[in-house]
Amino acid sequence: MTRVLLEVDHVSMRFGGLFAVNDLSFSATDKAITAVIGPNGAGKTTLFNCITGFYRPQTGKLRLHHPTGAMALERMADYNIARHGRVARTFQNIRLFQRMSVLENLIVAQHKTLMRASLFSIAGLLGLARYSQAEKRAVEKARHWLDKVALTAHADEEAGSLPYGSQRRLEIARAMCTDPLLLCLDEPAAGLNPRESADLNRLLIDIRDQEGIGLLLIEHDMSVVMGISDHVVVLDYGKKIAEGPPNQVRRDPAVIRAYLGEEEGEELPPEVAPDLKDLG
Amino acid sequence: MAAAFPLRRLAIDALLGGLIAAALALPMLGFRLVDSSQGLSLATRFDWVAWAALIVAGGRFALGGLRHVLSGRELRPPEAARVFVASLGAIRPKAGWALIAIAATLPFLPFSDRNVVDKATMVLIYVMLGWGLNIVVGLAGLLDLGFVASYAVGAYSYALLATNFHLSFWLCLPLAGLLSATFALTLGFPVLRLRGDYLAIVTLGFAEMVRVVLLNWQSLTGGPRGISGIPRPTLFGVVFAPEQRVTFLYFVILALALLTNVFALRLRRLPIGRAWEALREDEIACRSLGLNPTTLKISAFTTGAMCAGFAGAFFATRQGFISPESFTFIESAVILAIVVLGGMGSQIGVVLAALLLVGLPEWFRELQAYRMLAFGGAMVLIMLWRPSGLLSSREPTITLGPK
Amino acid sequence: MEYFLQQLINGITLGAIYGLIAIGYTMVYGIIGMINFAHGEIYMLGAFISLIAYLAATTLGGGSIAFGLLVALAVTMLFTALWGWAVERLAYRPLRNAPRLAPLISAIGMSIVLQNFTQLTQGARVKPLPPVIHGGVTVMEGHGFRVELSWLQIAIVLMTLALMLVFTWIITRTSLGRAQRATQQDMKMAALLGIDVDRVVSLTFVIGAALAAVAGLMVTLYYGVIDFYIGFLAGIKAFTAAVLGGIGSLPGAMLGGLAIGLIEALWSGYFSIEYKDVAAFAVLVLVLLFRPTGLLGRPEVEKI
Numbered sequence: 007m008t009r010v011l012l013e014v015d016h017v018s019m020r021f022g023g024l025f026a027v028n029d030l031s032f033s034a035t036d037k038a039i040t041a042v043i044g045p046n047g048a049g050k051t052t053l054f055n056c057i058t059g060f061y062r063p064q065t066g067k068l069r070l071h072h073p074t075g076a077m078a079l080e081r082m083a084d085y086n087i088a089r090h091g092r093v094a095r096t097f098q099n100i101r102l103f104q105r106m107s108v109l110e111n112l113i114v115a116q117h118k119t120l121m122r123a124s125l126f127s128i129a130g131l132l133g134l135a136r137y138s139q140a141e142k143r144a145v146e147k148a149r150h151w152l153d154k155v156a157l158t159a160h161a162d163e164e165a166g167s168l169p170y171g172s173q174r175r176l177e178i179a180r181a182m183c184t185d186p187l188l189l190c191l192d193e194p195a196a197g198l199n200p201r202e203s204a205d206l207n208r209l210l211i212d213i214r215d216q217e218g219i220g221l222l223l224i225e226h227d228m229s230v231v232m233g234i235s236d237h238v239v240v241l242d243y244g245k246k247i248a249e250g251p252p253n254q255v256r257r258d259p260a261v262i263r264a265y266l267g268e269e270e271g272e273e274l275p276p277e278v279a280p281d282l283k284d285l286g
Numbered sequence: 287m288a289a290a291f292p293l294r295r296l297a298i299d300a301l302l303g304g305l306i307a308a309a310l311a312l313p314m315l316g317f318r319l320v321d322s323s324q325g326l327s328l329a330t331r332f333d334w335v336a337w338a339a340l341i342v343a344g345g346r347f348a349l350g351g352l353r354h355v356l357s358g359r360e361l362r363p364p365e366a367a368r369v370f371v372a373s374l375g376a377i378r379p380k381a382g383w384a385l386i387a388i389a390a391t392l393p394f395l396p397f398s399d400r401n402v403v404d405k406a407t408m409v410l411i412y413v414m415l416g417w418g419l420n421i422v423v424g425l426a427g428l429l430d431l432g433f434v435a436s437y438a439v440g441a442y443s444y445a446l447l448a449t450n451f452h453l454s455f456w457l458c459l460p461l462a463g464l465l466s467a468t469f470a471l472t473l474g475f476p477v478l479r480l481r482g483d484y485l486a487i488v489t490l491g492f493a494e495m496v497r498v499v500l501l502n503w504q505s506l507t508g509g510p511r512g513i514s515g516i517p518r519p520t521l522f523g524v525v526f527a528p529e530q531r532v533t534f535l536y537f538v539i540l541a542l543a544l545l546t547n548v549f550a551l552r553l554r555r556l557p558i559g560r561a562w563e564a565l566r567e568d569e570i571a572c573r574s575l576g577l578n579p580t581t582l583k584i585s586a587f588t589t590g591a592m593c594a595g596f597a598g599a600f601f602a603t604r605q606g607f608i609s610p611e612s613f614t615f616i617e618s619a620v621i622l623a624i625v626v627l628g629g630m631g632s633q634i635g636v637v638l639a640a641l642l643l644v645g646l647p648e649w650f651r652e653l654q655a656y657r658m659l660a661f662g663g664a665m666v667l668i669m670l671w672r673p674s675g676l677l678s679s680r681e682p683t684i685t686l687g688p689k
Numbered sequence: 690m691e692y693f694l695q696q697l698i699n700g701i702t703l704g705a706i707y708g709l710i711a712i713g714y715t716m717v718y719g720i721i722g723m724i725n726f727a728h729g730e731i732y733m734l735g736a737f738i739s740l741i742a743y744l745a746a747t748t749l750g751g752g753s754i755a756f757g758l759l760v761a762l763a764v765t766m767l768f769t770a771l772w773g774w775a776v777e778r779l780a781y782r783p784l785r786n787a788p789r790l791a792p793l794i795s796a797i798g799m800s801i802v803l804q805n806f807t808q809l810t811q812g813a814r815v816k817p818l819p820p821v822i823h824g825g826v827t828v829m830e831g832h833g834f835r836v837e838l839s840w841l842q843i844a845i846v847l848m849t850l851a852l853m854l855v856f857t858w859i860i861t862r863t864s865l866g867r868a869q870r871a872t873q874q875d876m877k878m879a880a881l882l883g884i885d886v887d888r889v890v891s892l893t894f895v896i897g898a899a900l901a902a903v904a905g906l907m908v909t910l911y912y913g914v915i916d917f918y919i920g921f922l923a924g925i926k927a928f929t930a931a932v933l934g935g936i937g938s939l940p941g942a943m944l945g946g947l948a949i950g951l952i953e954a955l956w957s958g959y960f961s962i963e964y965k966d967v968a969a970f971a972v973l974v975l976v977l978l979f980r981p982t983g984l985l986g987r988p989e990v991e992k993i
């Protein structure tokens with residue numbers, strides 16, 4: 007039984023005179039993958055930054071529905087959204103802790119739990135069992151996700167030394183170590199080859215089914231979007247131009263126009279038309 | 287087979303270098319301002335200019351030639367040095383224990399006289415300060431140019447508590463750390479939101495403000511005259527005679543420094559230490575994981591300040607007398623240089639850098655005038671040679687181990 | 690009222706000097722994102738070189754003050770600019786791609802080197818110069834206080850205005866200036882478009898040093914004493930001015946300089962002279978807290 011997880015309610019984000027996101031409304035449910043697509047500059051990453059608290063939208067509401075109640079994300083700071091809202095994200099340009107090891111990246115993600123267990127470091131300094139046990143559990147959780155993304159063999163290597171595709175997977179694993187309710191992925195398939203994209207699809211579906219959380223996905227790679235999304239939202243110039251199941255959206259004329267330009271249905275200029283007709 | 291010796295190119299290069307050196311040297315080396323009863327006049331020293339030009343030209347020629355001659359070989363001098371330093375890193379853990387062993391037995395070694403122990407004490411103070419600043423700069427990546435302020439607060443706290451309330455050193459030590467930490471907390475709150483270089487200049491400004499206040503608030507701090515007659519520590523009531531006191535103080539600072547080291551190493555393996563390093567790596571990623579950067583910065587800042595406070599209290603008790611003179615910006619620069627030169631995050635690196643930057647000049651006291659010049663030059667040269675520091679490789683704090 | 694006016698005049702003069710130094714800081718920070726710690730020492734060198742040049746010129750030129758000053762101006766701008774160029778070339782350029790702290794340490798080291806170099810070559814004692822430009826006008830008189838505006842003060846402000854106009858023209862109208870602004874906004878892109886980034890950066894340092902040299906000459910004439918330590922304090926205040934005005938902005942640096950100069954003059958005139966430096970630092974902290982982009986700066990948006 008799916009329920010609405012995130013409600014985007016008439017959100018607008020302006021930079022100077024330009025509306026990056028313009029009166030946008032849609033919902034994302036849990037146990038589902040919602041894809042946000044659109045041409046470059048459509049406002050997708052801006053939307054993400056609003057949802058995750060890095061930007062503050064001028065108008066609108068962002069409601070996150072928790073088991074305990076609703077949270078108004080538009081008024082929360084970014085680290086609070088991650089911490090209390092349990093919204094995790096990955097970045098377009100990959101932001102790993104480059105000089106820390108793969109394992110350390112995943113341990114840092116579990117900071118909140120570990121800090122509590124170490125009683126703000128006191129228990130840790132005194133070497134109490136309470137902390138060392140919590141650390142062991144954290145390592146186990148990290149191992150679980152390392153296995154899921156097939157990076158266990160590289161656990162002690164520097165994160166920055168991993169190949170591109172592995173770094174992307176690591177970022178997802180790190181986000182999952184925070185136990186999120188909503189996972190936001192900014193172009194997770196960018197730069198991946200077809201085999202890696204297929205692996206990514208499997209991973210995301212696995213997360214959706216096993217963890218039962220909601221996934222919100224910005225993507226350009228249509229094999230990913232059409233292959234795994236349950237729901238698609240299409241943006242153009244900051245506005246929503248279509249919404250629905252993937253098959254319905256791909257046939258929507260407004261969507262086609264946005265991606266391909268105005269050529270379909272447009273009149274050719276009279277002096278050019280005869281020449282082009284000969285070409286067929 | 288190496289190419290023909292590029293005599294012409296090197297000669298032109300050297301000539302250019304010499305000319306520029308001559309131009310740079312002309313005003314300040316070529317002339318000397320002479321202040322006499324008749325007023326200001328000029329004396330000339332053109333031979334100095336000639337020497338400067340010759341040395342630069344000759345040096346450029348020699349370096350260029352050397353580089354050419356050795357370019358055919360497998361191991362160039364810089365390469366050899368790199369291998370040497372890398373091997374230092376490999377034997378690091380054993381080197382650490384070796385250093386501790388030497389330090390623990392130093393006063394009893396054959397060549398150690400009172401002078402040596404005294405200098406070693408000075409070096410250890412800087413090592414302790416370096417380890418403290420390492421938490422702020424090395425782990426958390428915060429550019430703190432005002433560390434000397436926390437050091438000063440610790441020193442003056444002990445001095446005032448001891449001279450006014452006659453509290454013992456051992457009681458005042460934790461108090462000094464607490465006061466330094468509180469001071470850093472109050473100052474840190476507003477400024478820790480600032481980015482990189484701005485934070486640097488603000489911390490610098492704060493430290494200068496502290497010094498000006500120390501200099502002018504005469505009723506509290508004694509102004510430029512400072513505070514004197516600061517009591518020395520005793521051990522369970524035993525008062526030491528000056529001869530033994532030097533050794534006693536040495537062991538006190540050694541213990542304090544080692545405690546700081548253990549403390550810092552421990553913190554690194556705890557969530558807070560990892561969070562600090564993550565903050566240094568990528569603040570935005572930290573935010574996305576629910577870490578509050580401001581809290582992290584404040585905690586790093588205060589912890590470092592606490593260490594500085596302890597060091598300050600020790601400094602006050604060792605000297606018996608303190609004044610604002612000891613807490614200038616140069617001190618912050620020296621401590622920062624020790625951390626950066628040593629290789630941020632490396633505990634042994636700090637020791638080596640302190641020995642290099644503080645120990646050597648102390649040993650060459652005769653060249654006092656050139657000491658600071660050499661110090662500044664060393665900072666520039668070491669940065670040019672190894673910008674990441676002498677020993678800068680990083681060990682992970684937790685490993686999954688072999689499969 | 691009269692006293693206030695006097696402090697105002699003094700503050701504006703001081704502000705002009707700080708503004709000239711601040712321009713060097715703001716241009717360098719704007720283009721390579723680094724605080725040139727040694728810039729204060731460049732200003733100090735400018736002061737020393739101007740003094741030496743002036744003495745040499747008046748001895749050789751038969752005691753003509755105007756000749757001496759002109760020579761001092763030209764010589765100090767030339768040689769200090771060379772020093773500024775050399776410092777960048779030796780201590781900063783090799784570290785352009787190094788970890789963030791490396792150029793900072795190098796700059797601090799350079800600052801120490803220059804300070805001690807001056808101390809060693811010219812002696813640690815202050816160098817006094819009897820007033821060269823005398824006299825002025827009495828602007829106002831009342832309540833037993835005369836408001837004096839000296840010719841030197843007028844000269845300083847006029848000179849600063851002239852230099853500002855010249856350099857603003859260079860930055861906005863010439864291709865050199867355009868290249869500078871382009872490099873400031875996006876170094877990699879500028880390089881791809883064929884701009885010689887190294888040359889532009891060198892030019893930035895050279896201009897900054899030349900202006901600081903003029904400030905050095907002014908300070909030598911205005912205060913009559915210099916020593917090897919004047920760079921440190923003036924440097925921090927000038928940097929404060931640059932931040933106050935908005936880092937990266939030339940008019941901002943001048944505006945900031947004026948503000949700092951006025952604050953310092955009014956504070957030492959009405960409150961206490963011992964804590965006047967504290968006033969400048971306090972301004973810095975307040976600005977960074979409440980308006981980090983400064984008066985004329987543009988906010989930086991970091992791409993997430």
